[in-house]
Amino acid sequence: MATPIGKGHRSLNLTLRKELNLYANVRPCYSLPGYKTRYDDVNLVTIRENTEGEYSGLEHQVVRGVVESLKIITRAASLRVAEYAFHYAKTNGRDRVSVIHKANIMQKTDGLFLKCCREVAEKYPEITYEEVVIDNCCMMLVKNPALFDVLVMPNLYGDIISDLSAGLVGGLGLTPSCNIGEGGIALAEAVHGSAPDIAGKNLANPTALLMSSVMMLRHLNFSDKAEQIQNAIVSTIAEGKYRTADLGGSSSTTEFTNAICNNL
Amino acid sequence: MARRAATLPILRRLADTAASVRLSPLLPKPDVPNARSVTYMPRPGDGAPRAVTLIPGDGIGPMVTGAVEQVMSAMHAPVYFEKYDVHGDMKRVPEEVIESIKKNKVCLKGGLKTPVGGGVSSLNVQLRKELDLYASLVNCFNLPGLPTRHEGVDIVVIRENTEGEYSGLEHEVVPGVVESLKFCSERIAKYAFEYAYLNNRKKVTAVHKANIMKLADGLFLESCREVATKYPSIKYNEIIVDNCCMQLVSKPEQFDVMVTPNLYGNLVANTAAGIAGGTGVMPGGNVGADHAVFEQGASAGNVGNEKILDQKKANPVALLLSSAMMLRHLQFPSFADRLETAVKRIIMEGKVRTKDLGGDSTTQEVVDAVISNLD
Numbered sequence: 001m002a003t004p005i006g007k008g009h010r011s012l013n014l015t016l017r018k019e020l021n022l023y024a025n026v027r028p029c030y031s032l033p034g035y036k037t038r039y040d041d042v043n044l045v046t047i048r049e050n051t052e053g054e055y056s057g058l059e060h061q062v063v064r065g066v067v068e069s070l071k072i073i074t075r076a077a078s079l080r081v082a083e084y085a086f087h088y089a090k091t092n093g094r095d096r097v098s099v100i101h102k103a104n105i106m107q108k109t110d111g112l113f114l115k116c117c118r119e120v121a122e123k124y125p126e127i128t129y130e131e132v133v134i135d136n137c138c139m140m141l142v143k144n145p146a147l148f149d150v151l152v153m154p155n156l157y158g159d160i161i162s163d164l165s166a167g168l169v170g171g172l173g174l175t176p177s178c179n180i181g182e183g184g185i186a187l188a189e190a191v192h193g194s195a196p197d198i199a200g201k202n203l204a205n206p207t208a209l210l211m212s213s214v215m216m217l218r219h220l221n222f223s224d225k226a227e228q229i230q231n232a233i234v235s236t237i238a239e240g241k242y243r244t245a246d247l248g249g250s251s252s253t254t255e256f257t258n259a260i261c262n263n264l
Numbered sequence: 265m266a267r268r269a270a271t272l273p274i275l276r277r278l279a280d281t282a283a284s285v286r287l288s289p290l291l292p293k294p295d296v297p298n299a300r301s302v303t304y305m306p307r308p309g310d311g312a313p314r315a316v317t318l319i320p321g322d323g324i325g326p327m328v329t330g331a332v333e334q335v336m337s338a339m340h341a342p343v344y345f346e347k348y349d350v351h352g353d354m355k356r357v358p359e360e361v362i363e364s365i366k367k368n369k370v371c372l373k374g375g376l377k378t379p380v381g382g383g384v385s386s387l388n389v390q391l392r393k394e395l396d397l398y399a400s401l402v403n404c405f406n407l408p409g410l411p412t413r414h415e416g417v418d419i420v421v422i423r424e425n426t427e428g429e430y431s432g433l434e435h436e437v438v439p440g441v442v443e444s445l446k447f448c449s450e451r452i453a454k455y456a457f458e459y460a461y462l463n464n465r466k467k468v469t470a471v472h473k474a475n476i477m478k479l480a481d482g483l484f485l486e487s488c489r490e491v492a493t494k495y496p497s498i499k500y501n502e503i504i505v506d507n508c509c510m511q512l513v514s515k516p517e518q519f520d521v522m523v524t525p526n527l528y529g530n531l532v533a534n535t536a537a538g539i540a541g542g543t544g545v546m547p548g549g550n551v552g553a554d555h556a557v558f559e560q561g562a563s564a565g566n567v568g569n570e571k572i573l574d575q576k577k578a579n580p581v582a583l584l585l586s587s588a589m590m591l592r593h594l595q596f597p598s599f600a601d602r603l604e605t606a607v608k609r610i611i612m613e614g615k616v617r618t619k620d621l622g623g624d625s626t627t628q629e630v631v632d633a634v635i636s637n638l639d
Binding site: 069 | 378413414439450474476479480482483504505511512527534537539542543
């Protein structure tokens with residue numbers, strides 16, 4: 001849903017997340033076999049705290065020309081997302097969870113987030129736990145993304161790192177995401193924005209939303225159906241005959257979708 | 265810039281022919297950029313040696329600053345260093361160091377280790393605030409001869425250095441809830457455009473997240489737009505920070521000068537440095553109205569790790585290139601050119617490279633190679 005820049009109402013995406021208490025945003029990024037990018041060995045999952053941090057929406061103008069913005073970090077929310085991250089790692093057979101932070105500068109806010117993650121890490125001794133400063137993380141991601149497995153971080157860093165990871169594997173047209181809420185609520189959505197420039201022209205890449213629905217099916221425990229659809233998508237892209245514009249091809253949305261259906 | 269709006273067709277054709285003749289394939293192109301600093305006409309007395317404060321710092325800091333000292337004396341550059349010992353675990357930067365920088369106006373430093381998650385506030389940040397070094401600059405570019413996944417990268421990231429998320433204003437509201445304040449204002453936009461103008465850069469891109477942080481980043485964008493109107497020959501555009509990071513890893517050649525608030529600047533600078541070759545090679549500095557401090561461009565891992573320290577394999581290239589920037593800032597352009605040419609030559613040859621660039625040389629071997637390659 002489109003959000004006006006620099007003015008206007010609060011983002012509806014954010015409002016939905018707050019209302020439904022969707023506290024974790026999960027985005028798996030892996031290199032698609034058959035679609036070559038500069039990085040071949042990406043296989044990571046970013047888990048981003050979704051309700052607070054820098055995106056609390058609390059800003060005010062102190063005097064003309066000086067504005068303040070509040071970043072809120074709470075123990076409850078940090079514990080919640082850390083718990084989910086380790087739980088996800090365990091149930092999906094992932095060995096390592098890395099916390100991304102800037103606690104050397106923002107000692108109290110990111111420090112609190114770190115403390116919570118450390119507490120949860122102690123309950124999962126079989127999973128390797130590490131802490132990485134955000135700038136070092138960016139550097140490592142662009143030099144050697146294979147170093148990362150599951151990443152968990154507060155809101156702003158999560159936003160940036162998950163998009164960066166999407167860029168490593170081929171862009172926003174390919175990346176799915178799922179927002180997890182308390183009580184088992186899940187909202188699967190594509191990562192990309194509303195793309196007003198190509199709206200209504202049958203040019204958009206549906207892979208992201210299709211992959212998101214695969215995540216949703218897994219969440220609903222329909223893993224075999226999920227597997228089927230995912231394999232169809234991956235093989236269609238690998239074949240290379242039908243690709244939308246953002247992947248370098250010239251198919252329309254409907255052509256691409258039909259190719260996937262044929263591959264089921 | 266052409267003053268006349270329309271050229272007569274015949275004049276235009278003559279101009280085109282002249283241009284194509286100038287680029288005759290018979291003349292060989294020099295492999296080293298043509299340095300014309302011989303035309304720098306100093307005022308009498310400009311060659312007197314300048315004092316520069318030197319802070320070796322922690323970790324690999326002393327090794328790389330030592331490298332700079334050696335190269336400077338090999339070149340007989342008109343600078344001498346006033347060394348001060350500062351370590352990351354001190355409570356504050358010592359008063360005498362600040363006094364020295366205020367007197368000399370220019371400082372070169374290695375990284376200062378910052379304890380994670382508690383204790384003293386970062387001394388690096390403290391230094392910048394005390395001297396009001398509000399602009400931090402990193403030049404990320406592909407070095408010829410150094411293979412990377414991305415080509416055609418030549419980005420300058422200009423980052424607001426004193427406010428934003430690094431204001432250090434945090435407090436605990438109730439146990440378990442902490443708030444952090446972010447300030448934003450306008451001077452960084454002016455600096456970015458002025459830099460672009462003076463260095464013949466064509467485009468300035470503002471990086472923001474104003475769709476979410478409407479007031480704070482909204483103010484930042486407003487000031488950028490205002491300053492952009494005063495520089496009509498420089499192109500200006502805006503990009504949201506998450507999209508920006510994605511574009512950086514897929515199409516970095518579209519970026520020229522980027523201006524950002526504090527936190528995003530850190531991320532963007534490190535990402536750009538990573539795609540162009542890593543923290544070991546990117547130069548940079550911090551500048552304010554009265555002082556300038558030069559250090560390695562990208563901040564990640566500035567103090568290095570134990571292994572590199574023990575094996576003495578820290579990469580001095582970044583700090584050497586930063587010291588070349590410093591020499592230009594001090595108005596010693598030919599020394600800067602010679603230093604840069606020597607460094608670029610050894611990277612191009614590829615025989616002497618430290619671990620982060622895929623080789624196995626020690627710091628001292630790199631320094632010796634640079635010194636022997638000086639014109």
